[in-house]
Amino acid sequence: MNLKEPNELPSALDHVNEMLRKKGDRSFLFFFDFDGTLAPIVAQPDQAALSDETHTLLKKLAEVYKVAVVSGRDRKDVEAKVNLHNLYYAGSHGFDITGPNDMHHQHPEADNILPELEKIANEFEKAFQEEKQVKVEKKKFAIAIHHRGADKGVIEQLEKRVKARLANDQLLKWDKGKSIIEIKPNVDWNKGKAVLWIMEQLGLNEDNCLPVYLGDDTTDEDAFRELSDKGVSVMVEDHDQKTHAQYAIKEQKQVAEFIKQILSYA
Ligand SMILES: [Mg+2]
Incomplete structure (x- = not known):
């Protein structure tokens, strides 16, 4: 797998059509990191918040597709910050997962x-x-x-x-x-494994779904890697670190534009 500089990656915003073609008649399943992806990074982490626009867009997106938020924050913390009930939440980098229909997983170790x-x-x-x-x-x-x-x-x-x-x-x-x-x-569990676990729990695989993961940080690389041959991965913000992601979104605030574009085709 080739690692690339984020600035070598095609823009996700210019390739929504390509993602839709890839999806075909399958469904999308969206995964979003929280800090730096759905919400801007702020000096005080407890002050991080979704914009009203992103909140509304996520709500609409979750009415059409399954949506999960995958974060390093405690699950309850990120759940309270997003404050939408029909989403899946993977907190603590996937150690603690909940979702609609009593989905629940806490890593046993x-x-x-x-x-x-x-x-x-x-x-x-x-x-x-x-x-x-x-x-x-x-x-x-x-x-x-x-x-x-x-x-x-x-x-x-x-x-x-x-x-x-x-x-x-x-x-x-x-x-x-x-x-x-x-x-x-120190256990073999990360955001990538959490993504695969959620897919399996929902009965989703390459035959019926195209997973799309947006993240901005090193812990998201595990998810980018897991999805390299079966999904779409998007690195948010400019980095000097090489990435496994397939597409890039240059600024966090453009994530809302990406969701808008996806919704315009739904
Ligand atoms: Mg992040």
């Missing part, structure tokens, strides 16, 4: 890991309490260490410390996103 997460969150909270730009957020199945606006030295120190702390930890792993370091359960 995740529960064993909670005490260790709690311990590490407390350690980092204490260690960085003097750093105003560093915020340790305890999530249900993860720790998000936000460092938007922090000095380079502080970020380096933070990364070094996370790396050292988790070097011999079998239960947890970590990675970097936009202005964030995340500590997560």
Whole structure:
């Protein structure tokens, strides 16, 4: 699979027709990441919100197609932010999934890991309490260490410390996103697996559906990769990191335009 620079990718907005041709008489199934995809990235993560326009468009889209939101946020958190009842929600990078008709899934291994997460969150909270730009957020199945606006030295120190702390930890792993370091359960589960799980639960596969995934960050790459031969993947925003996505949308605010275009053909 070839990784590409986002600026080498064709624009999703100019290729909606191509996606419709690919779909044929199958249905679409839409997956959206939340932060940076459905909602603009903001300095305070708890302030992130859907625009009224995006909320209305998502609502309309979910009346026509199945729609899921896949986020690193806790499932309840992202569900409250989107606030639409007929959507599927995969929180904690897919560790916690709910949806219409009593869909429910919580990764069985995740529960064993909670005490260790709690311990590490407390350690980092204490260690960085003097750093105003560093915020340790305890999530249900993860720790998000936000460092938007922090000095380079502080970020380096933070990364070094996370790396050292988790070097011999079998239960947890970590990675970097936009202005964030995340500590997560070290199990073979991610947004891509969550996407496949939701499809299977809904009885959807390549014969009856074309999955479309929009995301903006490294954790979305797992979903882009899973869908590379059976779906459509769209990287939102310009990045310098190479991606598995097939199309790009240059700015987060253009995601609304993409949904509008899809709805105009529905
Ligand atoms: Mg995102």
